[in-house]
Amino acid sequence: MVNRLVLQNLLHRPIRTLLSVVAVGVEITLILTVVGLSQGLLEEASRRNRGVGADIIVRPSTTQAAMGLSSAELSEKLVEKFASMPRVSMATGTTVYMLTNYLTTITGVDMDAFSRMSGGLKYLAGGPFEQPFDAVIDQVWAEQRKLQVGQSMELWNRQFRVAGIVEPGKLSRIFIPLTTMQDLLGWRGKLGQIYIKLKNPDETPAVIDELKALLPGYNIFSMAEFTSLFSINNIAGLSTFIRVIIGLAVTIGFLVVMLSMYTAILERTREIGILKSLGASQFYIIGIVIRETFLLALLGIGVGILFSFGAQGIIQHRFPILVVSLHRDWWFYAGLIAVGGAMLGALYPAVRAARQDPIAALAYE
Amino acid sequence: MMPFIIDIADLHKTYHLGRVRVPALRGVSLTVEPGEFLAIVGPSGSGKSTLFHIIGGLTPPTSGHVRIDGLDLAEMSDAGRTRMRQRTVGFVFQKFNLLPTLTAAENIGIARDIAGNNDFDRLQFDNIISLLGIGDRLHHKPFALSGGEQQRVAIARALANHPKILLADEPTGNLDTANSQAVLDVLKDLNGRLGQTTLMITHNPDAADFCAHRIVHMKDGKIV
Numbered sequence A: 001m002v003n004r005l006v007l008q009n010l011l012h013r014p015i016r017t018l019l020s021v022v023a024v025g026v027e028i029t030l031i032l033t034v035v036g037l038s039q040g041l042l043e044e045a046s047r048r049n050r051g052v053g054a055d056i057i058v059r060p061s062t063t064q065a066a067m068g069l070s071s072a073e074l075s076e077k078l079v080e081k082f083a084s085m086p087r088v089s090m091a092t093g094t095t096v097y098m099l100t101n102y103l104t105t106i107t108g109v110d111m112d113a114f115s116r117m118s119g120g121l122k123y124l125a126g127g128p129f130e131q132p133f134d135a136v137i138d139q140v141w142a143e144q145r146k147l148q149v150g151q152s153m154e155l156w157n158r159q160f161r162v163a164g165i166v167e168p169g170k171l172s173r174i175f176i177p178l179t180t181m182q183d184l185l186g187w188r189g190k191l192g193q194i195y196i197k198l199k200n201p202d203e204t205p206a207v208i209d210e211l212k213a214l215l216p217g218y219n220i221f222s223m224a225e226f227t228s229l230f231s232i233n234n235i236a237g238l239s240t241f242i243r244v245i246i247g248l249a250v251t252i253g254f255l256v257v258m259l260s261m262y263t264a265i266l267e268r269t270r271e272i273g274i275l276k277s278l279g280a281s282q283f284y285i286i287g288i289v290i291r292e293t294f295l296l297a298l299l300g301i302g303v304g305i306l307f308s309f310g311a312q313g314i315i316q317h318r319f320p321i322l323v324v325s326l327h328r329d330w331w332f333y334a335g336l337i338a339v340g341g342a343m344l345g346a347l348y349p350a351v352r353a354a355r356q357d358p359i360a361a362l363a364y365e
Numbered sequence B: 001m002m003p004f005i006i007d008i009a010d011l012h013k014t015y016h017l018g019r020v021r022v023p024a025l026r027g028v029s030l031t032v033e034p035g036e037f038l039a040i041v042g043p044s045g046s047g048k049s050t051l052f053h054i055i056g057g058l059t060p061p062t063s064g065h066v067r068i069d070g071l072d073l074a075e076m077s078d079a080g081r082t083r084m085r086q087r088t089v090g091f092v093f094q095k096f097n098l099l100p101t102l103t104a105a106e107n108i109g110i111a112r113d114i115a116g117n118n119d120f121d122r123l124q125f126d127n128i129i130s131l132l133g134i135g136d137r138l139h140h141k142p143f144a145l146s147g148g149e150q151q152r153v154a155i156a157r158a159l160a161n162h163p164k165i166l167l168a169d170e171p172t173g174n175l176d177t178a179n180s181q182a183v184l185d186v187l188k189d190l191n192g193r194l195g196q197t198t199l200m201i202t203h204n205p206d207a208a209d210f211c212a213h214r215i216v217h218m219k220d221g222k223i224v
């Protein structure tokens, strides 16, 4: 019976209900999208690293966490040294330059070695580098920048020719010859990281131990370990950023629900008086407001999840390099956060309604 | 001798509006026997509604002795008064006071829900409904009902939890003559059949004469 009343209350003011639901929906969308975007980009980066086909990665001691900035501090000589180790099948080094505007990287590769390690890039158009100022880009980047084979793209004020367009998923979206990058950025003889492939992947831990003894202080990871570092908590500032966005989203939901429930209980002053004259306790009145809010929040969560797919579609259509990865578990977390915010918003109106003096409420016109 | 169901002595109620004290009741003494139909008449502002609000547990007395069905209201907590409103008294108001978003049946049902009343007597309920003549109006919302029908639904709601006391504050105040008479008939009839003590405030001496076993007059916050 109380549920009937709650439902009727919501239906009685469809526009107010709709606005509250949409506000909670936007809150949910915001949370899901910002988390989805962060996770999507990290998962994508992690996936591309796995696409290299290496078993071990060696990085300089100074490079922190997973997403190293542009730098090259390893000696090129290490590549041969690694390659000559008995259990190693092959080794190859890369340099990386971060295009901060696009949250993506340009990678300098020794294309022959890299192809052998990764099983080769799959060309959708064109082919590998033919000259120093050639670039190979992946399909996503080609789409993002509307580039075709033979066209030129500018990097560090130099024109690069697009030599080939490849399937995405291996290491980077933009490849240029390693030596060109080393020359242009003054990194001659230096590498950012070295990938190692073993004859038998099961020997990874043993080889890592050997490498660590050989190169104390270096960051040496198995690829599994390395890609697991691509997580929100490992990127400086990212989790703070996400928390701030979630905080703002919850504030929107909180304020709208509070305003909505506040006007609702003012408008229903007389009805609250009637319920009290029938013996409704404070608890009962609070229960009505809470149930109503809970229903609003649930509807909002549903709407928000739908919206988040819309947002994902729009973002990935407009910016192909961005990946929004919507995880179901975040439906639950975002829902919990939204319900919590809504309940907090309902608290004051609910208590106020419960404290209404029944006689004054019944006299209310 | 049966104990009084309502036993009031020297009841005072003073409202405070800011710094102004409004004495609404100034020493009311009244006893009512179980099953009695009492009419209360008196000029506007004489404290009739205030007396009902205290008997019905909507507001505590300021001073004096008030026993309702054996319970002392002066010592009663908010929660105690809430329980009393659930089971011991039923209100009927001049303005009907149905919940506008619920149907007639739901309005009656919510009273039962609030009281947590699960063991209700379907037969007796159907009886009351047919007596009130609202059987075919139960699934309408208040706006679709006439004033007389709304008031009869309100009476059914007030009786939903079989209260020992029915408090009707000018129940015919907003009704035309025909509807007023129908409501009075029902109140009188239900008092006879179910035996609940009924107190009715009215401005109409004929209505009081028609229904009541006894008529009391109020003036300036006292019974005269």
Ligand SMILES: Nc1ncnc2c1ncn2[C@@H]1O[C@H](COP(=O)(O)OP(=O)(O)OP(=O)(O)O)[C@@H](O)[C@H]1O
Pocket (backbone or CB within 6 Å): A359, A360, B015, B016, B017, B022, B023, B024, B042, B043, B044, B045, B046, B047, B048, B049, B050, B051
């Ligand atoms: N909640 C309140 N706050 C302040 N004063 C009140 C309140 N309720 C009633 N009063 C005052 O108490 C006095 C008695 O009011 P009450 O409503 O009991 O009179 P009444 O006999 O029912 O009048 P009426 O016939 O007009 O309904 C009036 O002077 C009224 O202004």
Ligand SMILES: [Mg+2]
Pocket (backbone or CB within 6 Å): B048, B049, B050, B169
């Ligand atoms: Mg009155």
